[in-house]
Amino acid sequence: MNRFLSKFSMFELIIIAMMAALGIATKPVVVPLAHIITGPLYIPGGAIAGGFYMMWIVLGAGLVGKRGTATLIAFVQAIMIIVTGVYGTHGVLSVATYTLPGFMVDILLLVMRSKGNSLSDCFLAGITANMSGTFLSNLVFFRLPLIPLILSLSSAALSGGLGGVIAFNIIKRFRKLNLMGIEGQGDGACE
Template identity: 55%
Template sequence: MGSRALRKFTAFELLIITMMAALGIAVKSVVVPLAQMITGPLYIPGGVVAGGFYMLWIVLGYGLVNKAGTATLISIIQALLVIAVGFFGNQGAVSLITYITPGVFVDILYLIIRGGPNSPMRAFAGGVVANIAGTLMVSLLLFRLPLIPLLLSLTAASLSGGFGGLIAYKLIIQLEKFSIINNGKL
């Protein structure tokens, strides 16, 4: 995204986008180790189950800003944060792919269905798409999981991601209720 693409966002929207990216990374650092205790014996990466809890920030960010490109921008910032700070192991440059893909897919989904997470079903779908995209990229590029664990991972990712999308939707509703946002728009 060049500076031209960023011009469609206000300074406040860019602040929200940056906050959503940072919150996603912060939550990930706490939730993934907890999930790994449960998923490790099943040969399912912990991020698959925990993904719903940090992919929700991508869906929530899109719901708050309500502009195409929001999810991609959140995920680009997350990828750059992870690389700059050195979080989460030795993925290195692969982090660019594994972190950016979920945001791109969320933006594509909301472009296709012509609207953001303004209903439980749309928010659920956004969470599912984000977590499946991230899980698939990590599974193919880093873990090279056999078919059965891959299918288990993708199933768990869809449920976890959908749950995260529903949490994002509920947060949007609460923010509207308290007049912090108006119809999904800051």
Template identity: 60%
Template structure:
């Protein structure tokens, strides 16, 4: 872990902490709104809302541009959630359900060889991270039958794509301010 953190400067770590905090803070609000749509469809609200809190993983990777950034943001989120007891029913499993979507973003960036701030990279990173989150929460908690699972994964892909594009728009705006 020390070797991983050695690659990041103080400013990078502050941005990582901010992205993690924003992701955790936005999650309950966005998920509650998504339940209005997903409730009648009998799919978890997080599948539709996930792209809008997974976008912070993608945005952080784009801003920092270092390998492992999204994974570290997800890990910090998991520690925050466990320490604060925000989503108490998930417990220690939060280490997986928060960290692995970030790892998915980093693996996709590595496999495609794209820069983290490219539009396509952020688009696919949003999709990948949210599909990972939807699949993990299904395996660990929901165990949906095939039809609702496919609906949840479809909603997750759409939401992740939109979240990735929103993250790209935010990154583009921040570049204009030289941040």
């Protein structure tokens, strides 16, 4: 573990911790608002809200630009949830349900050979994070029938993609301000 963490600078570890904390802080605000829309449709609120709290995983991966960043952000979130007991009663299962979306983002970026700082990277990473989190939560907790599951995954893809677009726009702003030395990274989509 120490060898894995040594590839990150102290500044990058602070970014990772901040993204994890912001993801946890956003969830209790966004989920009740999403329940207003999803409740009558029998869709878990996290499917819609997830795009906006998974956005922090995508944003962290794009800002840091190193392999394993998304997994580390998600794992830190899981540890924070277990230690504080702030959100949910999933207990030790939180390690799996919180870490999988970050792991899937890292797998996607590895397959795409990308650092997660272009519009397409962030869009697909947001979709991947939210759909994997929604699917695993359904598998472990909800066990929805097929049609509501498909509707839930479709809405998860939509909100995850939107969260990815928001993350990309934040990364783009950081690039324009030349903060964190990320100017010029990516595919030039910001110019």
